[in-house]
Amino acid sequence: MSLEQYLESLADDERPLRNADLMQLSDLTSEDLRLVASVWRDIDAGRRRDLLVRLIDLSEENLEAEFSDLFRHCLGDENPEVRAKAIEGLWECDERTLVTPLIALLGQDPFEEVRAAAATALGKFALLSQTGKLLQKDRDRIKQSLMRSVLDGDETLSVRRRAMEAVAPFNTDDVQSVIQDAYRSPVKGMRCSAVYAMGKSCDSRWLPTILAELQNTDAAMRYEASNACGELGEEPAVPHLIPLFEDDDHLTQISAITAVGNIGGNLARKALLRCIKSADDVASEAAQEALDNLDASERTFDTDPYAPRSAR
Numbered sequence: 374m375s376l377e378q379y380l381e382s383l384a385d386d387e388r389p390l391r392n393a394d395l396m397q398l399s400d401l402t403s404e405d406l407r408l409v410a411s412v413w414r415d416i417d418a419g420r421r422r423d424l425l426v427r428l429i430d431l432s433e434e435n436l437e438a439e440f441s442d443l444f445r446h447c448l449g450d451e452n453p454e455v456r457a458k459a460i461e462g463l464w465e466c467d468e469r470t471l472v473t474p475l476i477a478l479l480g481q482d483p484f485e486e487v488r489a490a491a492a493t494a495l496g497k498f499a500l501l502s503q504t505g506k507l508l509q510k511d512r513d514r515i516k517q518s519l520m521r522s523v524l525d526g527d528e529t530l531s532v533r534r535r536a537m538e539a540v541a542p543f544n545t546d547d548v549q550s551v552i553q554d555a556y557r558s559p560v561k562g563m564r565c566s567a568v569y570a571m572g573k574s575c576d577s578r579w580l581p582t583i584l585a586e587l588q589n590t591d592a593a594m595r596y597e598a599s600n601a602c603g604e605l606g607e608e609p610a611v612p613h614l615i616p617l618f619e620d621d622d623h624l625t626q627i628s629a630i631t632a633v634g635n636i637g638g639n640l641a642r643k644a645l646l647r648c649i650k651s652a653d654d655v656a657s658e659a660a661q662e663a664l665d666n667l668d669a670s671e672r673t674f675d676t677d678p679y680a681p682r683s684a685r
Contacts, residue, residue, distance in 0.1 A: 376405055380412045386420055390427050396435075398428065401442045410446060418452040425458040432462070441466050448474050453484035460490040464497065472498055472511050476518045479536070488522070489535045495519055496539030496573075503542050516543050523551055534566040541570035548574070556582070565597045572601025580605060584613050592622035599625060603632030611636055615644045618656055627659045634663025642667065 379397050382388050401409065413421070425447060432438045440462060447459035456478070463471060471494075478491035495515050502512040522528055522536035537555055540548055552574070555567035568586055571579035583605070586598035599617060602610040610632070617629035630648060633641045645667070648660035 377408060380409060383420070383424065384412070384416050386417060390424060392427075392431055392435075395424075395427060395431055396438065398440060398443055399437070400439045406442055406446060409443065413446070414451070418455065421447075421450065421452065422454045422458055425455060425462055429458065429462045432465075445471075445474075448478065453482070453487050456482070456484075457486045457490045460487070460494050463494065467497065467501055467506070469498075469507060469511055472507075472515060476514060479518055479522060479532075485529045485531055488528075488532045492519060492522060492532060492535035492539050496535075496542070499539055499542045500573075512543075516540060516545075516548075520547065520551070530560065530562065534563060538566050538570050538573060541573035542575070544574040544576050549576075552579075561591065561593070565593050568594065568597040568601050572597075572604030575605065577605060577607055580607055580610065584610060587613050587617065592620075592625050595620065596622065596625045596628050599628035599632050603628075603635040606636050608636055608638045608640075611638060611640050611644070615640075618644065618648050618651075618660075619653075623655050626653075626656055630656060630659040630663050634660075634667045637667050637670065 376397055379394060398409070416424070425444070428438075428440045428443070432440055444459045444462035444466075447455050447462075450456050450459065460475070460478070475491045475495050475498075479488050479495065482488050482491065495518065498507060498511070498515050499519070501507050502515060507515075519536045519540035523533055523540060525533070528536075537551055541552065552567050552570045555563045555570070558564055558567070568583060571583055579601070583598050583601045586594050587602070589595050589598065595617065599614060602614055614629045614633050614636075617625055618633075620626040620629065630645070633644055642664070645660045645664045649657050649664065651657045651660070
């Protein structure tokens, strides 16, 4: 079946989306993309969204699948759910040409879901900028757009949260001030995002605050605090994380186990080995995965003394 014939069949909602057929949308040439663009709007919006969901799943399962050109095209789709999914599909793409459209979506898209997705995607570029992989002008534009959203009193809580989480890696004085203000917020979600941002800042000054939140009665906050510990990678956090291996909340439990594996060290290894023997299958599986990751990280470090430390 030619690409043109396959595109015509996509408009049929009754026709199942099969992975083998979907690979025809991989590695599109410029001519192929023009062909896709000519028929794309004829496909029902719900079908377009479902198609992108399948392409995202397929790209995670098949390393040869490459749909970034189609995802880029869908950033301009008339349906907000499709635009949001297109942003999600571009998560692995780190080309600086994405910065401009993402900033535009964050600042101008009328739909909250799309703006929030754009903020999260810009967070990846914020991290890249801290490793010298972006031009200074791109770094400045990313930070300015994210801070503008964080400080916009008319912006929704969801977008402001995502923007604050995304801007955290810059870790400048104004960013630290934003995080501190968010941590004092009466809104639980904003406080959780503040703790998440503390971890993303990779600044150990936040460690005492994060450790205190490991004792919070709210599971969502314990979960975020565990993740933040894993991001910071500070070994003094390990003894505080180990009790959460038996947390009543499974997400918190897994988060703590994963964080300990990311941090590493002798105590971390011993705790993970004990946890593997646990009668709790969820904890045992998470501990085994964390230990495997720890082993892989240590092998990399032993082989290459200049390799960056593994971090979540």
